[in-house]
Amino acid sequence: MKHIPNGKYKPYPKIDLPDRTWPDNTITKAPRWCSVDLRDGNQALINPMDMNKKLELFALLLKLGFKEIEVGFPSASKIEHDFLRKLVDDNLIPDDVTVQVLVQAREHLIAKTFKALRGVKKATVHLYNSTSIAQRKIVFSKTQEEIIQLALDGVDLVKKYEADHDGKIFLEYSPESFTGTELEFAARISNEVTARWGIADDRQVIINLPATVEMATPNIYADQVEWMSRHLDNRKNVIISTHTHNDRGTSIAATELALLAGADRVEGTLLSNGERTGNVDIITLALNMTTQGIESGLDFSDVNEVVEVVEKVTELPTHPRHPYVGELVYTAFSGSHQDAINKGLAYQQAKEDPFWEVPYLPIDPADVGRTYESIIRINSQSGKGGVAYILEKNYGYQLPKAMHPEIGRAVQALSDEKGRELEPEEILQVFKDTYFNINEHISFKDVSLTSDNGTSKCVLTYSYNGKEVTSEGEGNGPIDACKNALMKEYNHDFTIKSYSEHSCGDKSTAKAVAYIEIQSKEVLSCFGVGADNDITVASIKAMFCALNRAFS
Numbered sequence: 177m178k179h180i181p182n183g184k185y186k187p188y189p190k191i192d193l194p195d196r197t198w199p200d201n202t203i204t205k206a207p208r209w210c211s212v213d214l215r216d217g218n219q220a221l222i223n224p225m226d227m228n229k230k231l232e233l234f235a236l237l238l239k240l241g242f243k244e245i246e247v248g249f250p251s252a253s254k255i256e257h258d259f260l261r262k263l264v265d266d267n268l269i270p271d272d273v274t275v276q277v278l279v280q281a282r283e284h285l286i287a288k289t290f291k292a293l294r295g296v297k298k299a300t301v302h303l304y305n306s307t308s309i310a311q312r313k314i315v316f317s318k319t320q321e322e323i324i325q326l327a328l329d330g331v332d333l334v335k336k337y338e339a340d341h342d343g344k345i346f347l348e349y350s351p352e353s354f355t356g357t358e359l360e361f362a363a364r365i366s367n368e369v370t371a372r373w374g375i376a377d378d379r380q381v382i383i384n385l386p387a388t389v390e391m392a393t394p395n396i397y398a399d400q401v402e403w404m405s406r407h408l409d410n411r412k413n414v415i416i417s418t419h420t421h422n423d424r425g426t427s428i429a430a431t432e433l434a435l436l437a438g439a440d441r442v443e444g445t446l447l448s449n450g451e452r453t454g455n456v457d458i459i460t461l462a463l464n465m466t467t468q469g470i471e472s473g474l475d476f477s478d479v480n481e482v483v484e485v486v487e488k489v490t491e492l493p494t495h496p497r498h499p500y501v502g503e504l505v506y507t508a509f510s511g512s513h514q515d516a517i518n519k520g521l522a523y524q525q526a527k528e529d530p531f532w533e534v535p536y537l538p539i540d541p542a543d544v545g546r547t548y549e550s551i552i553r554i555n556s557q558s559g560k561g562g563v564a565y566i567l568e569k570n571y572g573y574q575l576p577k578a579m580h581p582e583i584g585r586a587v588q589a590l591s592d593e594k595g596r597e598l599e600p601e602e603i604l605q606v607f608k609d610t611y612f613n614i615n616e617h618i619s620f621k622d623v624s625l626t627s628d629n630g631t632s633k634c635v636l637t638y639s640y641n642g643k644e645v646t647s648e649g650e651g652n653g654p655i656d657a658c659k660n661a662l663m664k665e666y667n668h669d670f671t672i673k674s675y676s677e678h679s680c681g682d683k684s685t686a687k688a689v690a691y692i693e694i695q696s697k698e699v700l701s702c703f704g705v706g707a708d709n710d711i712t713v714a715s716i717k718a719m720f721c722a723l724n725r726a727f728s
């Protein structure tokens with residue numbers, strides 16, 4: 177690895193909180209959710225959304241159940257302004273939804289923001305300024321006092337425009353780049369902001385603690401949130417909000433631990449769209465709660481629709497392994513996983529208690545609008561159980577368990593040869609080639625059967641080495657009678673080791689399928705399959721199939 181100069185990177189300091197309580201807590205209820213897709217998500221896009229895309233995403237967010245939606249930065253550009261106006265003018269904001277707008281502590285921007293908010297019944301004005309050591313020094317060249325003054329000037333301006341606004345205004349304040357800010361300073365500026373706003377029981381304030389850049393392990397963020405929770409004045413009227421980014425890949429963990437540490441509200445996006453590595457993914461957070469039996473308050477019962485809309489408006493693809501929604505997350509390729517899922521699904525279906533205990537699947541795919549059909553796919557890592565599953569679920573063949581290794585080997589030979597995943601049709605073709613499209617030294621032609629006092633009698637016609645033969649036989653059942661008829665001419669001795677049958681298809685197209693396993697001196701086990709409208713004929717065909725496979 178390239179040499180990195182000593183001291184270029186430094187460890188993030190520990191938080192002095194020896195009596196931290198969050199490690200002993202558990203999440204028992206959902207937080208207040210706020211989507212920032214239309215703002216943080218949008219500002220990070222190669223092509224920011226146009227009006228139609230914003231409207232489509234807004235409609236989706238409402239459908240999912242969001243009650244707080246950051247709709248943009250209306251003072252930033254015409255489209256941001258026009259979108260908010262469109263929502264207001266076309267009456268698209270439901271009464272129980274609060275729209276949120278982001279703004280800097282600058283008068284002309286706050287003035288424009290309130291102009292755009294005209295007619296909004298309930299809005300959160302989200303005021304931010306960076307408080308981090310680096311930004312104070314590099315971007316603003318301001319002292320702590322000057323940065324506090326900047327924030328307080330912003331609060332004064334919001335109050336000034338609030339007075340003329342016909343509707344309810346809530347204040348959200350973000351000490352932006354919180355994770356790069358000394359905790360004492362973050363608490364001080366937040367307390368000055370809430371006091372200047374006039375925090376009270378009927379005038380609560382959202383203090384958002386952004387991991388604008390994720391800089392440390394998630395336990396550190398939890399410590400910071402607990403520390404702030406203890407140091408914020410009038411805590412009962414402060415809504416502590418999280419806003420995590422995913423620079424270190426742990427935004428989900430950081431948010432969950434922050435909830436343990438006392439956060440009340442979560443800002444995030446769908447599928448993690450947002451600056452750089454993205455904002456925290458609300459789908460994952462919410463469905464993590466669902467899998468713990470907690471009502472998330474959001475409806476992710478059709479994740480495919482969510483993915484479709486988000487991919488369309490962001491023009492970004494979704495990783496196939498994205499938690500809960502990726503194309504491959506309800507699919508198992510490897511044999512032991514397939515076997516366990518297969519058994520687990522059967523077990524789950526058979527029991528009355530709803531507790532979900534299917535191995536390898538932390539959530540029932542049906543609960544998020546995904547199907548069982550795609551669960552098991554076949555490649556060279558797959559086992560016999562997966563092959564049997566595909567043949568049963570897709571084509572109705574219920575292969576006896578003892579037959580699984582035989583067909584499993586045939587399918588694996590093909591996937592090894594192809595070096596890729598096999599489609600269900602290719603697996604069916606292997607099945608047909610193995611049991612139906614085979615060389616025949618002996619083939620079934622016709623049978624007539626009678627029964628007399630428990631004895632079956634048959635007249636069996638078949639061709640053997642090119643010659644047509646008709647012979648009679650008796651036995652304790654039709655198959656036994658046919659076997660005895662056959663043995664008068666056929667020169668391979670064999671016994672029938674196992675037999676099973678089932679019907680396949682719906683009433684109008686149903687046919688019988690039979691499986692016969694034979695054994696002889698030369699062959700320990702060989703299966704044959706037969707299908708016919710008549711179950712007895714299907715069984716005889718299965719016997720002929722087994723003989724052809726064993727002795728051709």
Ligand SMILES: CC(=O)SCCNC(=O)CCNC(=O)[C@H](O)C(C)(C)COP(=O)(O)OP(=O)(O)OC[C@H]1O[C@@H](n2cnc3c(N)ncnc32)[C@H](O)[C@@H]1OP(=O)(O)O
Binds near residue numbers: 253352388
């Ligand atoms: C972490 C986040 O996601 S924060 C949100 C970031 N989102 C965006 O920036 C998207 C929308 N932003 C924009 O369109 C533009 O930046 C605007 C319209 C807001 C402002 O545009 P402009 O004034 O033309 O340019 P710009 O953003 O570069 O302004 C920088 C100035 O604002 C100051 N500034 C930056 N943030 C703030 C703030 N929160 N409060 C007050 N002043 C601020 C800077 O110190 C700088 O001051 P200087 O000109 O004295 O050096």
Ligand SMILES: CC(C)C(=O)C(=O)O
Binds near residue numbers: 216
């Ligand atoms: C505006 C703020 C909250 C933000 O997006 C961030 O800090 O990441």
Ligand SMILES: [Mg+2]
Binds near residue numbers: 216
């Ligand atoms: Mg952000």
